[in-house]
Amino acid sequence: MKKLRSILIVLVVAAVAAGAGYFWWQQHQSDLPEGFARVNGRLEATRIDVALKFGGRVAEIWVSEGQRVEAGAVIARIDATDLEAQVRAAEAATRQAEQELAQAEALVIQRAGELDLARAELNRTQSLAARGYVSAEVLDQRRSQRITANAALNTARAQVSAAQAAIEASEADVVALKANLADYTLHAPRAGRVQYRLAEPGEVLAAGGKVVSLLDLTDVYMDVYLPTDDAGRLRYGSEARLVLDAASQYVIPATVDFVASEAQFTPKYVETESEREKLMFRVKLQIPAEILHRYQEVVKTGVPGVATVRVDPEAPWPETLAVRLP
Template structure:
């Protein structure tokens, strides 16, 4: 009886040993097989594409799921105001360039000659005023007065005769009015001529001389300026205005270019966030592009596997959504710092609280793997490919 009991006890011990050994081997099967199992989610390299300036969207040329190439136009803003401003800035630049060219060329010979002639005329006029009235001018003015007085006397005699004829009704009032009008005109001419004689006898007034002096100085300064040419600082100021106009035009050109947004990379439109007619601020995402042809798996390994997993090791990736399909991957990143296990990630060794993030690049030419898909990967630790 005791022998039988001893055999049963021995069999039980052996059974426990076998179970423990099997569990140990199962738990360390990754080490034995040179494989580290990880789980995670598929992610893509995504970029939010937006405008650098604010404005109203007139066109969005791509939709979700559409494949786009690098440099392809994604959307456009209303650029009508910028086009008008560009035309204005170009006109300002042309005007500034023309002004600079004129200054650099200097004055023409005919301009200098005209300035000299104007100065000489102003000088002659000033000399004339400073010299006063000549005797010949006074004599001519007196002779003019005598001539007009003689005409007035003759017209007065004729007027008186016509008046007597009118009283006897020998002539009409119309004929008399004609003679009287001529007489009145002669009287006015006499008054004007006598006034001129007074001015000639009195000579030029001081204000006339001062005005003539100012005119001469102005004409002389203009002639000297034309002779010397433009000052260097004047030309530099004109050159600065050209540079300022060029900068203003360049700024408008940049803003006009920024009214069109292009894809910086080839990829798939993951989402679009605005519609034509909406007003967007700078940096507002218009679309989100993702490189679905080259996805990656975000996974985590524990500290015990850290020494075994190396950069560049190959991996076999599978996902429940695509049963039977295996995708080749390669370890592209291993974090150097530990972190707590994410709540949505479960490693094969759940008792380890601190894990290290790894990134496995996966070619996806058929676009079968989608962002967010859960996936598993077997990292081949037995060879470095």
């Protein structure tokens, strides 16, 4: 019974807190003109995890947390001693195959000369046999020599083809190994700021192991949650304004980039109209890239603020929410 009473108390407290929060949200909207919705949020940025394609030991890391890096900058290097040895072996196999090709081509020339000689001897023997100067046995021998020389030439030509194929295969191995070797040096896939350094030199990581986490400061947004009535009237591209707690004197423009297709925090399916009105949908407010690029040295994620979204495209923006930037 005591356990049951505790559970009931927790449920009641949670319900009261939810009701109080919803009431606060409604009161918070009251100072807005018709056609706008206001809600709290926090700045976020697209995160990119730079990870290993192949497992290995981290040899060097050249960035630190908070450092800004350009796209293509070298972030870390993985020890590739074994792979470098494989590259040298494949290059040696290529040189060996090239030597074998040269030998096979020389052998083709030799076999071609032997075939020409066998043909000439056969022609002379046939001429002599026709006049009775050579026996049939000798004529058969010359014919056999011609056939053997022709077969030897075909074998030599096949060796040339095999050597060429061996060269192509070893060259392909070199290309593949060098491509893999390039992946042992980790580069920043795009410009950003290092959020976390997840590994240190000397650590052995499996394939897919994360080394550094980057934040793309040209892709910063605020996720907010709006009720059914407001979310249902939103259009993609609708305007919004962001006011951050840390810089409340500025008003940052944004646009609606995404509206969730399913409600958050509540049951997926509800039956009554009153319950449907309380459903909250996630909305992504994207800050324009040109503004982010201009102020990328001061852009930070995790900063809380207030977002005002225009749900009625015909509603004029209040003067207090006119865009103001540093």
